Amino acid sequence: MDQQMHEFRVTSCCFGKTVEEVERRRFVKLKRYILEPAARGIVSNALRLENQQKSIRQRFAFTLKDSADGLCDDLKPADSYSYLESAGTLLKDNQQKIEKMKVKKHQVRANHVECHQKFQARIHEAEDSMKAQHLLIEALVDEKDSLLQTIHGLQEANNAPAPFDGDWEEEPEEEPKEEEIEDIPLGEGEIDDE
Structure with a gap:
């Protein structure tokens, strides 16, 4: 099959x-x-x-x-000497250009390294300041907690209610009542002084 x-x-x-x-x-x-x-x-x-x-x-x-x-x-021999001299000057010019290019390349590389180091220093400074701020915030939070505990302890010693329990309810504000003025009908001939 x-x-x-x-x-x-x-x-x-x-x-x-x-x-x-x-x-x-x-x-x-x-x-x-x-x-x-x-x-x-x-x-x-x-x-x-x-x-x-x-x-x-x-x-x-x-x-x-x-x-x-x-x-x-x-x-002629004089011409051949001038040709050799011009070739030598061209060779010297090319060598000088190559040296200038090498110096420029070295300067660019040095500038790049210097910029990189400055950038890394700025990054480290920012990280250090962030760490210091974080430690300061932690210290403030700890101080706040200790102050709240001290306040709570003092209130318990004085048998006063704790104002910052976090569970307190807001009382609804009552709307001020407008004074109701009754309309008194003026009679005929009376003068309204108001």
């Missing part, structure tokens, strides 16, 4: 074709429509680049040969 199910699964993939046949066809399509054109493009680009490289080498060799021939004919 398992063999029949396996054969059914293998052949029922695409109208009686096996999985291998379907995968083979997929690969053929992939190869034909995607991989082969890409490979052709890569090969043609490589050939084009190789041809450009050859032509550049030929041009460079030709110009180098012409310029070398011209230099050798016109070159």
Whole structure:
């Protein structure tokens, strides 16, 4: 039964074709429509680049040969000395620039370290002040508790009610009563002095 199910699964993939046949066809399509054109493009680009490289080498060799021939004919000992001198000055200038860059890099690094140390010092100061404030708050809370206990002890000694038990109830405020004024009718001829 398992063999029949396996054969059914293998052949029922695409109208009686096996999985291998379907995968083979997929690969053929992939190869034909995607991989082969890409490979052709890569090969043609490589050939084009190789041809450009050859032509550049030929041009460079030709110009180098012409310029070398011209230099050798016109070159004199004094000129060669001036060329060497100018090359030496360029080398010195480059070395000075490199030294300046090294010094600047060292200064930037030193400034960075200094700023980092200042920032760390500020963080430590803030942490210390927070710890001191926390200790002060704890001391004040302890002092408040001891004062409340002292007040409670004194009130018990005097047999007075404790005002700060926390369970006391607020008495509702009474609304002030307005004085009721009776309207007295005025008679005829009486004058109201108010």
